Amino acid sequence: MGVLGAGNGHGVFDLLTGDLFADGDRPAPALGTGAVVALGSIAAPRSGRRRGGAVQSLAGRRGRWRFLATGGGRCVFCRPDGRSGLDQSARSRAMEADPGGAAGKPIVMDRLAMSKGWALALIVGSGLLAYHNVLGHSFHYDDDHSIVENPHVRSLANVPQFFVDPGTFSGMPEARMYRPLLLVTYALNHAIGGYQPLGWHLVNMLLHLANAALLWWAAPVWGTSRRAALIAGLLFAVHPLLSESVNYVSSRSSLLATFFLLLACRGLAVAAWWRVAVPFACALLTKSIAIAFPAIAVLHMALVGRWRRDVLAVLAVISAVYVLGTRAIIGKALFEPVRGPIEQWATQLKAGVFYAWKVAMPVGLSVEPQFAVATSAASAPVLLAAGLLVSLAWLGWWARGYGLVVFGLGWFAVALLPTALVPLHVLVNEHRLYLPLAGLALALAGLLENRRLAGFWPLALAILISLVMQRNAVWRDEETLWRDAVAKGPQMARPHVNLGKALLRKGALDEAIAASHRALAIDPDLDRAHYNIGTAYMRQERHELAIAHFRRALDIRPQLLPALNNLGNAYQEQGRWDLALATYRRALAVQEHASIYHNIGHTFAAAGRADSAQVYYRRALELDPDLHEAYKGLFKALRSEDRLQSAVAVLDQALRRWPQDQLLLLLRGDALAALGREEEAVASYRRAGKEEGGMWQRLGAEALRRHNWTRALDHFDRALEFSAAALAHNGRGTALLETGQIEAALAAFRQAARLEPERATAFANIGRAFLRYGRAVEAAAALERACALEPETGRLQALWAQALERAGKVEAAAAAYKRAIAREPEAGEYYHNLGFLYAEMGAEAEAETMFRQALVRNPRQVEAHFSLGGLYLDQRRYQRAVDAYMAALELQPDYADAWINLASAQLHLGRNAEALAAYRRCVSLELSADVRARVERQIAGLEAPAD
Numbered sequence: 001m002g003v004l005g006a007g008n009g010h011g012v013f014d015l016l017t018g019d020l021f022a023d024g025d026r027p028a029p030a031l032g033t034g035a036v037v038a039l040g041s042i043a044a045p046r047s048g049r050r051r052g053g054a055v056q057s058l059a060g061r062r063g064r065w066r067f068l069a070t071g072g073g074r075c076v077f078c079r080p081d082g083r084s085g086l087d088q089s090a091r092s093r094a095m096e097a098d099p100g101g102a103a104g105k106p107i108v109m110d111r112l113a114m115s116k117g118w119a120l121a122l123i124v125g126s127g128l129l130a131y132h133n134v135l136g137h138s139f140h141y142d143d144d145h146s147i148v149e150n151p152h153v154r155s156l157a158n159v160p161q162f163f164v165d166p167g168t169f170s171g172m173p174e175a176r177m178y179r180p181l182l183l184v185t186y187a188l189n190h191a192i193g194g195y196q197p198l199g200w201h202l203v204n205m206l207l208h209l210a211n212a213a214l215l216w217w218a219a220p221v222w223g224t225s226r227r228a229a230l231i232a233g234l235l236f237a238v239h240p241l242l243s244e245s246v247n248y249v250s251s252r253s254s255l256l257a258t259f260f261l262l263l264a265c266r267g268l269a270v271a272a273w274w275r276v277a278v279p280f281a282c283a284l285l286t287k288s289i290a291i292a293f294p295a296i297a298v299l300h301m302a303l304v305g306r307w308r309r310d311v312l313a314v315l316a317v318i319s320a321v322y323v324l325g326t327r328a329i330i331g332k333a334l335f336e337p338v339r340g341p342i343e344q345w346a347t348q349l350k351a352g353v354f355y356a357w358k359v360a361m362p363v364g365l366s367v368e369p370q371f372a373v374a375t376s377a378a379s380a381p382v383l384l385a386a387g388l389l390v391s392l393a394w395l396g397w398w399a400r401g402y403g404l405v406v407f408g409l410g411w412f413a414v415a416l417l418p419t420a421l422v423p424l425h426v427l428v429n430e431h432r433l434y435l436p437l438a439g440l441a442l443a444l445a446g447l448l449e450n451r452r453l454a455g456f457w458p459l460a461l462a463i464l465i466s467l468v469m470q471r472n473a474v475w476r477d478e479e480t481l482w483r484d485a486v487a488k489g490p491q492m493a494r495p496h497v498n499l500g501k502a503l504l505r506k507g508a509l510d511e512a513i514a515a516s517h518r519a520l521a522i523d524p525d526l527d528r529a530h531y532n533i534g535t536a537y538m539r540q541e542r543h544e545l546a547i548a549h550f551r552r553a554l555d556i557r558p559q560l561l562p563a564l565n566n567l568g569n570a571y572q573e574q575g576r577w578d579l580a581l582a583t584y585r586r587a588l589a590v591q592e593h594a595s596i597y598h599n600i601g602h603t604f605a606a607a608g609r610a611d612s613a614q615v616y617y618r619r620a621l622e623l624d625p626d627l628h629e630a631y632k633g634l635f636k637a638l639r640s641e642d643r644l645q646s647a648v649a650v651l652d653q654a655l656r657r658w659p660q661d662q663l664l665l666l667l668r669g670d671a672l673a674a675l676g677r678e679e680e681a682v683a684s685y686r687r688a689g690k691e692e693g694g695m696w697q698r699l700g701a702e703a704l705r706r707h708n709w710t711r712a713l714d715h716f717d718r719a720l721e722f723s724a725a726a727l728a729h730n731g732r733g734t735a736l737l738e739t740g741q742i743e744a745a746l747a748a749f750r751q752a753a754r755l756e757p758e759r760a761t762a763f764a765n766i767g768r769a770f771l772r773y774g775r776a777v778e779a780a781a782a783l784e785r786a787c788a789l790e791p792e793t794g795r796l797q798a799l800w801a802q803a804l805e806r807a808g809k810v811e812a813a814a815a816a817y818k819r820a821i822a823r824e825p826e827a828g829e830y831y832h833n834l835g836f837l838y839a840e841m842g843a844e845a846e847a848e849t850m851f852r853q854a855l856v857r858n859p860r861q862v863e864a865h866f867s868l869g870g871l872y873l874d875q876r877r878y879q880r881a882v883d884a885y886m887a888a889l890e891l892q893p894d895y896a897d898a899w900i901n902l903a904s905a906q907l908h909l910g911r912n913a914e915a916l917a918a919y920r921r922c923v924s925l926e927l928s929a930d931v932r933a934r935v936e937r938q939i940a941g942l943e944a945p946a947d
Contacts, residue, residue, distance in 0.1 A: 109457055110227060112230065113227040119226065119233070123213055123216055123237050124209050124237075126238050127209045127237035130464070131205050131208070131472065133472045133473065134201050134204075134246060134247055135201050137197060137201055137475055137476055138197055138476070138477045139200070140478060140481060141478075143250050146169060146170050146171075147250070150171040151171065152187075153187045155187070156191050159187060162180035162184060163180040163285075166329060169183065172561060173561070173590060178325070178326045179287060181285040182287065185256065197249075204245075204246050204248075207256060207259055208245065208246045208255055209237065211262060211438070212233050212234075212236045214259065215233050215438055216230060216233030217229075217266065218262050219233075220269075221268060222304070222404055222407060223403075223404070224442070224445065224446070227449050228404070231448050232444070234461060236437065238465050239359075239464060240467040240471050241359060241365070242434055243365070243472060243475070244431045245431040248475070251431040251434070254289065254431055254435060257286040257435065260283035260290070261280070261290055261293050264277075264279035264293060265296070267279060268297060268311070273310045273311050273314050276297070276311050280293055281318050284322045289415065289435055291319060292435070293315070294312070294319055295417075296415070296439070299410045299414070303406075345420070346374035348420040351420070351427065352416070354428055355428070358433075362467060365430060366484065366485050367482075367485050368485050368489055368492050370488065370489035370491060370492060371428050371489075373427065404443065405446040406443075408442035408445075409440070410439070411436070411439020411442070411443075412439045416432070477502070479499070482499035483499060492522075493522040493529075494519070496515050496516065496518045496519035496529070497515075497516060497528045497529045500512045500515035509539055512532055512536045513536045515532075526556075527553040527557040527560050527563065530550070530552045530563075531550065531553045531562060533549045534548075534553065535566055538573070541573075541822075543573060546566075546570045547570050547571070550566055561590050564584075564586055564587035565596055568580045568583035568587065572599070572602070572603050574857070575606075575826030575857025575858065577603055577604075577858070581604075594627050595620070597619045601613040601620065604616060605636065605640070607858060607860065608858065608860055609860075610637040613633065613634075613637040614637045614638065617637060628661075631651070631653070631654035631664070632667070635671070638650065639671065639674075644671050644674050651664055651668040655668070662688045663688075665684050666685065666688045669688065669690075669698060670702050672684060673698070681699065691723075693719045693721075693722030693725060696715050696719035696722070697716065697719045697725065697731060700714075700716040700719060700735075703735075704734055704735060704738075712734075713732060716728045716731045716735065717732065724755065726756040727752075727761075729752035730748070730749065730752045730761055733746070733748030736748060737769050742769060745769055746769055749769065750766070752765070753766070760785075760786040760789040760790040760793065763785045763789065764782075764783060764786040764796055764799065766779075767779045767799060767800070770782060771799075771803055774806075776803050776804075776806035777807050780804050783796065784800060786800070787816075793823065794822075794823035794827060795824070797816050797817070797819040797823060798817060798830050801817040810837055813837055814837045817833055817834040818834065821834065825857075828854040828857030828864065831851070831854035832851060832854040832861060834850045835848070835850030835851040835853075835864075838850060839870075844875065848871055852868070860891055862888050865884050865891070866884070869883075869885040869905070870901065882902060882906065885902040896931070899918050899921050899925070900922055902918045903915040903938070912942055916943070919942070920939060922935050923939070
């Protein structure tokens, strides 16, 4: 065996470390014992083939490459001139061998690179500094449907379902994706911290830091020097293009897939095939971009000159199983594309240049930059882009002597291929570059490792960190993100739509409408823009405009679940129960969703059908046991039927989830008070944090609800011992009024008004008291004051209308009812009362319209059917009168006046037998003496034989 001594100016193989040192321009350090170098016999690779000699020729063209095999089984490429293709930095290798040798003082980067601890600390510290300001940010964009509105991630019990049902990926049925491991991380995030964004952003940030560290750790697989590994890790940690993936929680899929793929890359350096296969399978279970890894593995094997047929076979099998298993999802993307193949490839040619530019100049970044679909492959921008990409490819070929550079560029190109092949709605996206940039970071490290960066790299690092922090600030919330996108891409429709959505959440309704209209000016068929406008109008209580925009959104996209849900909500707010229920059922046909079942329950409850409401509230809770509003709705529905024990049981179930929820504890106390279990009620109120006076007020209010006036008085008197609250005086006045003590009641109400002169409650109670005793003018004055204090309260406007009507001010009363309807369009009784006024005023057409509107809001409103029948009877439309009275009697069979009027209508139609039957049914009911006498005379006349 030949032995090479130190200091001869040639490359040296250290059998202990397996590192190649080139002393280049200075003497190598003296070799210690054990630093014996083999030149003649090199250890054979694991395959058993013995390589003859220290240097073998390898597949490089024209002898461009030579292969050097080390005794440690490690392989590197070398050019004919002795320079290494993988281990390109002679100077950095020399520094590793002799950090304080004759070459002079080493630069800081070299010293950091030589210490694994300091190198890792620099990478992680730089990443922490760059991303320290992301933790307080909100959720964004697709986070809504995939996380916030996705009920599947709210329970760890759903984890097995993640692996068999792609529908668990989202709360939207059409957004099916197979990413089970990603969903597992979501479920863990929710189990630990709910929907507090801090924990979700923390996981993303830690994953990114782990990936930067993994890239640094895995770099030696490709023969990089420690200096190049450090450069690669730092570039990946702080490149601004990667900030979107860290800030955008839904981009965790890219972070996690890259994490597993870097582990797989590290596994390529060891013999065990499973060290590659397992991480690769995990990456595929995270995001489909991992399908590019087999091509990356081929590049790796070509680079190191060691072909692993076992690994390639396993990767092929895993890929085939994945493609077959997800063929429905992949097939939809490939065979139902959003654009044609020519448009797609032409657009992606432009995208390639765009990405290259942003890598080199990571400024002016945007979540959706100004970028248009290429309509022709022969257009000037496409041809120019193609030329530029060909030029870049030629440069890569020219630099093929730099193996790491070629490998990194190949990684970049291969990792971008999946998004180039599959047409997506968003044309270009920064987070698509996450995995590709890992390869590009290696390529750039290969280019930079031989450069003198002594004074440049700290400045470059500081600039990149500064750019990342600035970009993070844009991601603070939805409004800042989309305002930035609109400013940088004013002709892109989607940013305007998403800005409108952000403004909706903020409550800036007019701005949201304006932003969405700007989107429609760019693309009139944006269903989400119409949805935004409809939602804004609904919150402004401009229901007809809201309904028009929801319908337009559904014309464009009939299965848009949020539009169906809000259209149902708009109908519900108008009191159009049947239309609301029909629309909600359309929504359920698209997807079973707990909130839709809740809305159906709420509609039934508002329509007075508590039994049906309970069924739907319970179904909502089966689908989502954390739906807080459904517990309250079910409680109220049970209470309305006086099923108090069941109502308490529902609240106990809810309190097991939210033991400190103040409202639930108060409602539980109310139910217990209604059951007469006042001591338990007091205990529940105390748990809710109620002070003594407040507890007695609630007990008094419950006694009022149960019409236990004496008990109510006692409780309110007890409450006043603790505090002179206006609420207690109002409650005491109500109890006094119901016991006939009007003057004492008025005194209590006036005391409440003195304590809270800016609250309408006391003035409304004074008005009710005056109405009760026929003092309509005084009632109208008090209620006018109440309406001035709370002009948006519909029930106060209706009560004022009632006082005005009794005071003989019919036109003013009609105006007040109109105001009440405008504020509470779902209240059917307001329409009925206004119709009754119109009938008195002789406006029969308007009266009929109002009666019908009342029945639209509440088809079970008996008085509306009766009044409509009376109107038809006056108009001699006898058959319609019969139909109206029959509808009223179906709802209230003991309605004597309806039987009498039905008999009259039948008589006018010549149906004497039917009239006689109606009269006979009437006399079986409780009637006053004079009414009974009149009905009996009618019966006698009908039974008398004809002359």
